[in-house]
Amino acid sequence: METHIYKNKEKMADALADWICNxxxxxxxxxxxxxxxxxxxxxxxLLYKKxxxxxxxxxxxxxxxxxxxGDERVVPFTDERNNARMAFDLLLDAVNIPxxxxxxxxxxxxxxxxxxxYRNLVHSFFDNTEKSFDLVLLGIGEDGHTLxxxxxxxxxxxxxxxxxxxxxxxxxxxRITLMPILVNKASSIVFMVEGEKKSEVLHQILQGxxxxxxxxxxxxxxxxxxxxxFLDEAVAKKLSTQNT
Numbered sequence: 001m002e003t004h005i006y007k008n009k010e011k012m013a014d015a016l017a018d019w020i021c022n023x024x025x026x027x028x029x030x031x032x033x034x035x036x037x038x039x040x041x042x043x044x045x046l047l048y049k050k051x052x053x054x055x056x057x058x059x060x061x062x063x064x065x066x067x068x069x070g071d072e073r074v075v076p077f078t079d080e081r082n083n084a085r086m087a088f089d090l091l092l093d094a095v096n097i098p099x100x101x102x103x104x105x106x107x108x109x110x111x112x113x114x115x116x117x118y119r120n121l122v123h124s125f126f127d128n129t130e131k132s133f134d135l136v137l138l139g140i141g142e143d144g145h146t147l148x149x150x151x152x153x154x155x156x157x158x159x160x161x162x163x164x165x166x167x168x169x170x171x172x173x174x175r176i177t178l179m180p181i182l183v184n185k186a187s188s189i190v191f192m193v194e195g196e197k198k199s200e201v202l203h204q205i206l207q208g209x210x211x212x213x214x215x216x217x218x219x220x221x222x223x224x225x226x227x228x229x230f231l232d233e234a235v236a237k238k239l240s241t242q243n244t
Contacts, residue, residue, distance in 0.1 A: 003206075003229045005236045009194040013046040016192060016230045020051070020135070021059040023188060027134050028064055033101075035125065037068040037136040037178065040083030043192050044137060045090055052094035062097040068122070070138060070183070071148040072105035074114070074165070074174040082107065111165040111174040119163045122182060131225060132185040136178075140193055144201050144215035148177035151214050155179070180219045187225045191217070194232040202231070203238040 006012040024034050038044070050056055073081050080086075084104040092102060103121055106114040126132045138146050148166055149156050155164045155177075162182040167174050183189065193202055205217045206229070212219040221227070 001227045005231045007233055009232050012230050012232050013050055016047055017050045017056045021056055024060055033064045033066055035066045035133045037070045037133050038087050039070055039137040039139050041139050043139045043194055048091040052091045062095045067102045069105050071177040074107045074111050105176045114176055115163050115165045122162050131187045132182050134187050136183050136186045136189045138191045140217045142198055142201055144217055146217040148175035149216035156216055184223050189222050190228045192230045193235050196234040199235050199238045202235050
């Protein structure tokens with residue numbers, strides 16, 4: 001695991017955009033396409049905006065990128081809470097990526113059917129590969145959740161299916177999520193976290209006892225891939241050691 005700490009979220013987003021461009025270009029030297037699972041929420045929005053503009057926009061062969069999502073809120077695509085819509089608005093509509101390379105989690109059908117469809121999709125990509133995604137971008141919530149794995153969730157310890165759905169009572173909505181059994185097979189996993197409000201939970205996740213039912217982000221541990229935490233100084237302030 002490597003931690004990368006930057007003065008503010010702007011510098012963090014710049015550094016991560018550079019890192020992603022370099023990762024994609026190096027990977028495409030040795031394989032046909034690059035598979036990337038995006039994160040929702042507010043934290044990656046600045047990153048997506050940067051990748052949609054020069055100089056980063058033209059550093060990536062977007063026609064060789066396949067886009068997936070780590071999780072999705074089961075709300076219509078037109079709803080501002082929809083993770084896919086956010087990515088289209090800030091990034092995907094601005095780059096030259098083929099529609100066939102964008103793999104959204106459907107929210108226009110019942111969640112169980114959407115789960116079956118996404119399971120079939122990811123199995124078609126990764127059944128015969130040693131690793132899964134080339135990159136999974138993740139964030140954490142103030143409660144320690146990642147993906148749609150919330151504290152106390154019944155699916156946290158489910159180790160069979162690659163995709164599941166869960167009803168979030170607090171939000172009064174279903175959510176569809178990739179599962180750790182698939183995510184932990186990724187070549188690279190990057191957590192992007194910023195802001196003082198998440199400093200305590202970040203400290204608990206990285207330096208507290210292992211209690212994944214309480215802090216689901218702790219269950220994300222690559223089997224053979226690399227794990228990076230991109231942080232700003234505000235969120236990293238409670239960490240006892242800081243590697244930049």
